[in-house]
Amino acid sequence: MTADATSASVGGRLTTAYPRHVAGKVAGAAVSLLAVLVTGFFLFRMIPGDPVRFMTGGRPVSAGQLATYRQEFGLDLPLWQQFTDYCGKALTGDLGTSYQFNAPVVDKITEALPNTLLLTGTAFVIYTVLGILLGTRSAWRHGRLGDRLNTGLALVLYSLPSFWLGLLLIVTLSVGIGPLPGLFPTGGMESGGKEGLAYAVDVAHHLVLPVVTLVAVEYGQTLLVTRSALLDEMGSDYLTTARAKGLRDDLVRRRHALPNALLPTVTLIFINLGRTVAGVILVETVFSWPGLGGLFYQALTVPDLPLVQGLFLVFAAAVILMNTLADLIYPLFDPRVGR
Known part of the structure; x- marks a missing residue:
């Protein structure tokens, strides 16, 4: 086999294998992002502290007022419902409203x-x-x-x-x-x-x-x-x-x-x-x-749960995106990786 034929053979294998390489890396990134979404929601709910108490600024408030605050921010809902609401909104780009700043995350x-x-x-x-x-x-x-x-x-x-x-x-x-x-x-x-x-x-x-x-x-x-x-x-x-x-x-x-x-x-x-x-x-x-x-x-x-979760998601998404881009660009330097 001539050198030109060998080069063409290697280039052909890279051309056919690279799309599969890309699909695998993108799918892996999507799974990682979903795992981050789940982890971020449950992890930060283990932080000690009551965000509703923080929002009252230390003022004495009645149980009814506290219940109103919890209802307003959805903290009175069962945990599974809070999670599904959070995931649904996050997938549309809505990361919620910050407790301490009273502004969209x-x-x-x-x-x-x-x-x-x-x-x-x-x-x-x-x-x-x-x-x-x-x-x-x-x-x-x-x-x-x-x-x-x-x-x-x-x-x-x-x-x-x-x-x-x-x-x-x-x-x-x-x-x-x-x-x-x-x-x-x-x-x-x-x-x-x-x-x-x-x-x-x-x-x-x-x-x-x-x-x-x-x-x-x-x-x-x-x-x-x-x-x-x-x-x-x-x-x-x-x-x-x-x-x-x-x-x-x-x-x-x-x-x-x-x-x-x-x-x-x-x-x-x-x-x-x-x-x-x-x-x-x-x-x-x-x-x-x-x-x-x-x-x-x-x-x-605080803990300001919507803001913490939103920032955690952005941090992780940036790292996942850059890692995926590195995996996609690497075969351009070394074709053996994309085979």
């Missing part, structure tokens, strides 16, 4: 989503690029001092709790230590009263510490995955052939080794991209960032 999520995307999206781009660059450099010079320092620092930072690192940065760079003054705001997204360019600069100023926290904690994972994958490729015959052709070491790394080594990193990038929508609850809480993570923490303290 979808509106609250839409309002906070851009703030989360600004924070975690900025951090995502920085720690992804930084992790790939440093991981590539460490793998190509593995065993040297720079490699040991890079991997050691990445492991230390990756193991740190993000909220602890955030508090440490607030103490040192916001509050200040001794003669060192605070350089950044302690929290929030803006100081208020600014417009135009001054507003953009103010938001960027508030963005520095939470982004640094996320980058410091997250870049190590990308670095370690990229380094490990590239080390596996470095002994391959095609790299030896490329060097024998007289290609510079830098070209061999960038044009040949790195594209093949990035396959595991692509999956990790899509997973992290899904987590970008979810945000980082603890970091947003520590820095009082008005995003989905901070909103989720507020909802848990």
